[in-house]
Amino acid sequence: MAVPIQAFVADDAGQGLVEYALIIALVAIGLIAILTLLRNSIGNVFNRTRNTLNTVPSSSY
Structure with a gap:
């Protein structure tokens, strides 16, 4: 019975996966x-960009 428990404790196959998950x-x-x-701040950047794009004339060619 002690051999399967020692084998289970010594098995580190999932250790890398757990470290990456952490x-x-x-x-x-x-x-x-x-x-x-x-x-x-991020919302303000998007609002300023939207306002700037709304003020540009659509027929500027």
Whole structure:
């Protein structure tokens, strides 16, 4: 009975996958935090761009 338990504990086949999943989760949490802090600034950039495009005459050729 001890041999299968030792084999299970020594098996590290999924270790790399778990490490990559943790890295992706941390990056996602960081991006969400940054985008939450900058959402007003990002919205202002899009609003200014939209307003600028709306003021350009359509027949400028």
